[in-house]
Amino acid sequence: MQQRESANNPRAGQDALISPTKGTGTLRAAGVKSRQPVAGGLLRALAGLLLLQTTIVFAAEPVVAPEPPPSLSVAQPDATDKPPVFDSPGRHVESSWGALQRDWGPPAAIGAYVDQRGRMTELDGAECPCPRPYAHLPLRQRLGSFFGVQHYGDEHRGQLMQRESWLRRPLSVAWFAGGVFGGTIISDWVDGEEGFFGGLRLGYDLNQYWGLEMRFSWGNVALRDSARAIAYQNYMDDLAGYPPNHAHRRRYDGTRYASLFLWDLQAVYYPWGDSGLRPYLLVGLGTSHISFQDRAAMGHDVTQLGMPIGMGLKFRIHKALALRVECIDNIAVASQGLNTLHNLSLTGAAEFRFGGSKKHYWPWNPGTLNW
Numbered sequence: 001m002q003q004r005e006s007a008n009n010p011r012a013g014q015d016a017l018i019s020p021t022k023g024t025g026t027l028r029a030a031g032v033k034s035r036q037p038v039a040g041g042l043l044r045a046l047a048g049l050l051l052l053q054t055t056i057v058f059a060a061e062p063v064v065a066p067e068p069p070p071s072l073s074v075a076q077p078d079a080t081d082k083p084p085v086f087d088s089p090g091r092h093v094e095s096s097w098g099a100l101q102r103d104w105g106p107p108a109a110i111g112a113y114v115d116q117r118g119r120m121t122e123l124d125g126a127e128c129p130c131p132r133p134y135a136h137l138p139l140r141q142r143l144g145s146f147f148g149v150q151h152y153g154d155e156h157r158g159q160l161m162q163r164e165s166w167l168r169r170p171l172s173v174a175w176f177a178g179g180v181f182g183g184t185i186i187s188d189w190v191d192g193e194e195g196f197f198g199g200l201r202l203g204y205d206l207n208q209y210w211g212l213e214m215r216f217s218w219g220n221v222a223l224r225d226s227a228r229a230i231a232y233q234n235y236m237d238d239l240a241g242y243p244p245n246h247a248h249r250r251r252y253d254g255t256r257y258a259s260l261f262l263w264d265l266q267a268v269y270y271p272w273g274d275s276g277l278r279p280y281l282l283v284g285l286g287t288s289h290i291s292f293q294d295r296a297a298m299g300h301d302v303t304q305l306g307m308p309i310g311m312g313l314k315f316r317i318h319k320a321l322a323l324r325v326e327c328i329d330n331i332a333v334a335s336q337g338l339n340t341l342h343n344l345s346l347t348g349a350a351e352f353r354f355g356g357s358k359k360h361y362w363p364w365n366p367g368t369l370n371w
Contacts, residue, residue: 164319165208165274171355172203172213174324178347182221184339185258189229190294192258195221197345199262208274213266213282215308220257221343229295236296258292260343262330264306278314278322283307288332288341304332304341314351322351 176199182192199217206212237249264286270278288306293299312326325348332341 167205168356169353170205172351172353174201174349174351176347176349180219180343180345183342188226191224192221193224195219209270211268213268215264217262219260223256223258225295233295252295258290261289262306263287264308276316281311283309302336302338304335307331320353324349324351
C-alpha cells in the first residue's frame, strides 16, 4: 500500500526521508538552548565568587589615601625682585634696598649688610650688625672710619692687598733722603740747625705685624755759635795780636757743618698688618757719630749711643716697589761733653722688595708672570 503511494507520489518518499533528519536537528537545537542558561549561570556564579574574594582581600588590607599631586606655582616677576641699581661712587641710588651707602659695591667687598628696615650699614671689626656699628670701637678705629679707611677685623684694618702679600717678598732695600733738624750740641756754646740726611736700609719682615731693619745713614747739620763762643774767639784773637779787621778773625763767619753718621738696628711694628697702606712704628738701638770744630778751634769727634724712635707710612705701587715716608727722632745719649742730641729727620724713600718663592700656576694660568 505504501509502496504504491510512493510510486504514485515520488515526493512522499523524500518527505519520509527528511522527516527523521528534521527531528534530529530539532532535538539538537533544543539541547543547545537548554545548555546556554546553565553555562551562563555557571559563569555568573564564578564571577561572583571572584568578586567576593577580591572584596575580602581589600577589606583586610589597610586603606592608604593617595597623596595629592604637588601644586606647581610659577613665580610672577615683581618689581621688588629686581637687583639694586649701582651708580658712580659718591651718589645715593634708591632701589628696593633703600638708599645705598656711599661706597657702593658687593656686600663682601665693602663689609655691608641689609638690615630688616632695608638700610645698608657697614659692619664693624667684630662683624656685629648693629644700628651704630662704631659705638663700641676704640678711638683708633673710629678715626680710621672717619677718614674713610676700611677695617676688616684684627687681620686687615687698612686697605686690603690687591695682588700679593708683603710677606711674599719679605726682603727689602730702601734708599732714603730728606732733611734733618738738629738741637743743642753744647749748652751755651754751639747748636745744630738744619741739614741734609740720607742713607740705606736693609729690611726683613718676620710676619705681617713685625719686621727688622738695619739702617746706615749720613748727614750734616749747620752749626750756630752762641754769643759766648764768639766772644771767646775774639778774646783769643786779641791775645794772638790780630788787628780788628784781619781776615783771620772772620774764619768762622761762614756756614760750618757737623758731619753725622748713624748705624742702628730697628724693630718695626705694623699695626694694620698686611695692608696696602701700611703705617708703622719703629724703635732701634745703635751708634751715632758726630764730628765738628767749634770757635775755640777745638775738634770734636764723638761716638754716642743712638736710639732712633719714629713712625712712617708705606704704600705699595708695584709688587716689587713701595714708597715710604717717615719721621724719626735720632736720639744720641750725652757723652764726652756733648748734650743728648735730638736730630729730627724727615725723609722719603723708594723701597725695593724681593725674596720669597716664585710660583707659576700652570696649567690654570700659563705664562711667565710670577706671583
